[in-house]
Amino acid sequence: MDEVRKARINRLKWHCRRALLELDLVFDRFWERYEDSLDAQGEAALESLLELEDHDLWALVSGREATDDSQLAAMIERLREVSPLANFE
Amino acid sequence: MALRKAIMNYTVRKFDAVIVGAGGAGLRAAIQLSEAGYKTAVLTKVFPTRSHTVAAQGGVAASLGNSEEDHWHWHMYDTVKGSDWLGDQDAIEFMCRKANEVVVELEHYGMPFDRLDNGKIYQRPFGGHMSNFGEKPVRRSCAAADRTGHAMLHAMYQRNVKVNTQFFVEWQALDLVRDAEGDVMGVTAMDMETGEIVVFHAKATIFATGGAGRIYYSSTNAFINTGDGVGMAARAGIPLEDMEFWQFHPTGVAGAGVLITEGVRGEGGILRNSAGERFMERYAPNAKDLASRDVVSRAMTTEINEGRGCGPNEDFVLLDITHLPPETIMKRLPGIHEIGIQFAGVDCLKEPLPVVPTCHYQMGGIPTNYSGQVVVPRGGNHSEPVLGFYAAGECACASVHGANRLGTNSLLDLLVFGKSAGETAVNDLKNSVKAHKPLAQDAIDRSLARVDRLNHQKDGADVHETRLAMQRTMQKHAGVFRFKDMLAEGVKRIDEIAGQVAQTQIKDKSKVFNTARIEALELDNLIEVAKATIVSANARTESRGAHVRDDATDTPETPDGRDDRNWLKHTLWYREGNRLDYKPVQMKPMSVDTIELKKRAY
Numbered sequence: 050m051d052e053v054r055k056a057r058i059n060r061l062k063w064h065c066r067r068a069l070l071e072l073d074l075v076f077d078r079f080w081e082r083y084e085d086s087l088d089a090q091g092e093a094a095l096e097s098l099l100e101l102e103d104h105d106l107w108a109l110v111s112g113r114e115a116t117d118d119s120q121l122a123a124m125i126e127r128l129r130e131v132s133p134l135a136n137f138e
Numbered sequence: 139m140a141l142r143k144a145i146m147n148y149t150v151r152k153f154d155a156v157i158v159g160a161g162g163a164g165l166r167a168a169i170q171l172s173e174a175g176y177k178t179a180v181l182t183k184v185f186p187t188r189s190h191t192v193a194a195q196g197g198v199a200a201s202l203g204n205s206e207e208d209h210w211h212w213h214m215y216d217t218v219k220g221s222d223w224l225g226d227q228d229a230i231e232f233m234c235r236k237a238n239e240v241v242v243e244l245e246h247y248g249m250p251f252d253r254l255d256n257g258k259i260y261q262r263p264f265g266g267h268m269s270n271f272g273e274k275p276v277r278r279s280c281a282a283a284d285r286t287g288h289a290m291l292h293a294m295y296q297r298n299v300k301v302n303t304q305f306f307v308e309w310q311a312l313d314l315v316r317d318a319e320g321d322v323m324g325v326t327a328m329d330m331e332t333g334e335i336v337v338f339h340a341k342a343t344i345f346a347t348g349g350a351g352r353i354y355y356s357s358t359n360a361f362i363n364t365g366d367g368v369g370m371a372a373r374a375g376i377p378l379e380d381m382e383f384w385q386f387h388p389t390g391v392a393g394a395g396v397l398i399t400e401g402v403r404g405e406g407g408i409l410r411n412s413a414g415e416r417f418m419e420r421y422a423p424n425a426k427d428l429a430s431r432d433v434v435s436r437a438m439t440t441e442i443n444e445g446r447g448c449g450p451n452e453d454f455v456l457l458d459i460t461h462l463p464p465e466t467i468m469k470r471l472p473g474i475h476e477i478g479i480q481f482a483g484v485d486c487l488k489e490p491l492p493v494v495p496t497c498h499y500q501m502g503g504i505p506t507n508y509s510g511q512v513v514v515p516r517g518g519n520h521s522e523p524v525l526g527f528y529a530a531g532e533c534a535c536a537s538v539h540g541a542n543r544l545g546t547n548s549l550l551d552l553l554v555f556g557k558s559a560g561e562t563a564v565n566d567l568k569n570s571v572k573a574h575k576p577l578a579q580d581a582i583d584r585s586l587a588r589v590d591r592l593n594h595q596k597d598g599a600d601v602h603e604t605r606l607a608m609q610r611t612m613q614k615h616a617g618v619f620r621f622k623d624m625l626a627e628g629v630k631r632i633d634e635i636a637g638q639v640a641q642t643q644i645k646d647k648s649k650v651f652n653t654a655r656i657e658a659l660e661l662d663n664l665i666e667v668a669k670a671t672i673v674s675a676n677a678r679t680e681s682r683g684a685h686v687r688d689d690a691t692d693t694p695e696t697p698d699g700r701d702d703r704n705w706l707k708h709t710l711w712y713r714e715g716n717r718l719d720y721k722p723v724q725m726k727p728m729s730v731d732t733i734e735l736k737k738r739a740y
Contacts, residue, residue, distance in 0.1 A: 103192050
């Protein structure tokens with residue numbers, strides 16, 4: 050990984066440190082799986098989601114609420130799919 | 139001290155006050171200082187409204203009496219009783235008397251409290267809060283829907299912006315700067331974005347860094363709760379008070395920690411062991427699965443310890459709701475289904491959820507008085523203020539929660555003592571501390587050397603593995619139900635792990651947002667808390683509040699194992715030599731009569 054991308058990813062990773070444990074756990078698993086393959090579009094979507102307040106973000110990730118934005122919705126899907134249940138199915 | 143040149147570079151910035159932490163307590167303290175016109179810096183690892191105060195949903199206790207008669211003295215009684223008489227009665231009186239004032243102030247800052255039709259703040263009942271000295275439940279909790287903590291942070295952050303508080307967001311505080319006389323003159327800190335180290339030179343330093351719930355494997359706390367201020371204080375020679383007292387919640391998702399609300403058992407959820415047995419029938423024949431939190435947690439631990447746990451490691455029990463109609467679960471327990479899927483990989487409509495008693499709140503911390511001053515034993519006085527140093531919120535021990543905290547008293551704690559610490563600092567700046575005391579160079583050098591050691595460590599220990607070893611050891615040896623031999627063995631094991639923490643190694647040496655470095659620095663703080671906890675718990679041979687030992691016997695003199703004759707005292711743990719000392723509990727309130735000792739029964 051080049052230095053510039055590494056710095057960008059590291060910043061995003063730190064912004065994934067949240068106020069709610071639920072989100073910390075989701076992001077922990079997300080990075081384990083996607084760190085190497087996250088593209089620019091994914092980075093941008095993630096960055097937008099990380100701007101949200103924690104309760105609003107968790108409402109999206111837990112499926113209680115939905116977003117109309119297709120880019121964000123795709124990222125939410127990725128965050129949801131790394132749940133352990135996905136591995137069981 | 140031989141320091142490599144790269145790390146020798148640091149700059150000094152001067153402020154009247156530096157506050158570490160931007161959760162509820164830090165923001166409340168900052169308002170006080172900035173409003174008084176003092177140049178105030180707030181350092182925070184994450185953006186203020188991402189602090190863990192966000193997770194507090196229950197509300198904030200205040201005897202406003204908006205729905206029915208209430209009185210601060212009743213609230214005080216409940217808090218003393220809840221603390222199992224380990225709380226200081228002067229600090230508890232102070233907090234309960236100040237509650238209405240800080241809640242009304244918060245309303246003026248724009249906090250959107252839920253309201254009654256007549257416009258007054260709506261109040262709801264909460265466990266342990268009673269009217270007329272324990273008679274019947276009272277409506278005392280003020281909330282903003284289920285986002286009380288979040289709304290509180292927003293209101294206080296906006297207020298701080300208005301009064302020009304200077305925020306340093308994404309800065310990791312490193313060490314306290316304390317001189318040979320014991321006075322404090324600021325902190326060293328690292329800008330995560332650049333890796334730059336800055337000494338924040340201040341006349342007043344306030345710690346509001348929150349708890350260290352991540353010392354346990356199973357914790358409801360967010361990842362940021364690494365007890366940074368508590369670890370920093372310990373390294374600077376400040377003793378830690380009552381660290382053996384941690385509140386556990388019976389049902390956290392095993393391996394994740396996410397809370398499963400008590401409402402699940404309220405709706406008919408049943409706890410089962412590996413044989414499928416409803417084991418609570420043996421421990422609490424009447425209340426069964428609805429027995430109080432501590433009884434349920436102890437029963438679960440006993441089942442696991444006696445080999446009736448579930449899973450490949452036999453280390454959890456099951457919370458079964460498969461007998462409930464799916465529509466009841468989806469309607470009355472929204473969110474539980476999703477939590478089961480996300481964090482346990484279990485569809486709780488079809489399979490039971492794996493659960494364990496889970497660490498939730500740190501009652502102990504940096505010793506303070508009710509004015510928010512950090513206090514240490516000195517010159518024959520057991521609570522002598524440390525000049526220039528204040529603390530508030532979960533990182534501090536005032537001590538209002540004693541051996542066990544009541545729900546909704548944590549948000550009250552951070553408002554009252556955040557304000558109080560800020561107010562005391564303002565008075566000190568006005569009256570006695572006119573100039574910056576010269577920086578203690580040796581303290582700065584020690585802090586730089588700690589970062590330097592980490593940057594250059596070879597053949598050292600892996601941070602993730604070492605942290606996991608600490609967390610598993612704390613969970614097993616100093617969890618919700620404690621055993622003499624396990625504690626003694628745990629003290630040795632944690633001491634070994636502390637040796638590894640001193641030798642942690644990071645592969646990533648980059649400067650910009652180096653999360654590996656931050657995590658290693660956090661582990662330096664966590665291990666101090668873990669040591670303080672297990673050494674203090676090993677020594678306290680009674681059961682009181684959240685500290686429950688198998689070998690503390692129930693006799694007429696020691697009801698439920700509580701031994702007031704020998705243990706009605708605060709623990710003080712010193713990092714140097716892993717040494718313990720004790721100080722008396724303040725039984726005398728500020729103005730009313732002492733709430734006399736009696737057995738804590740509900």
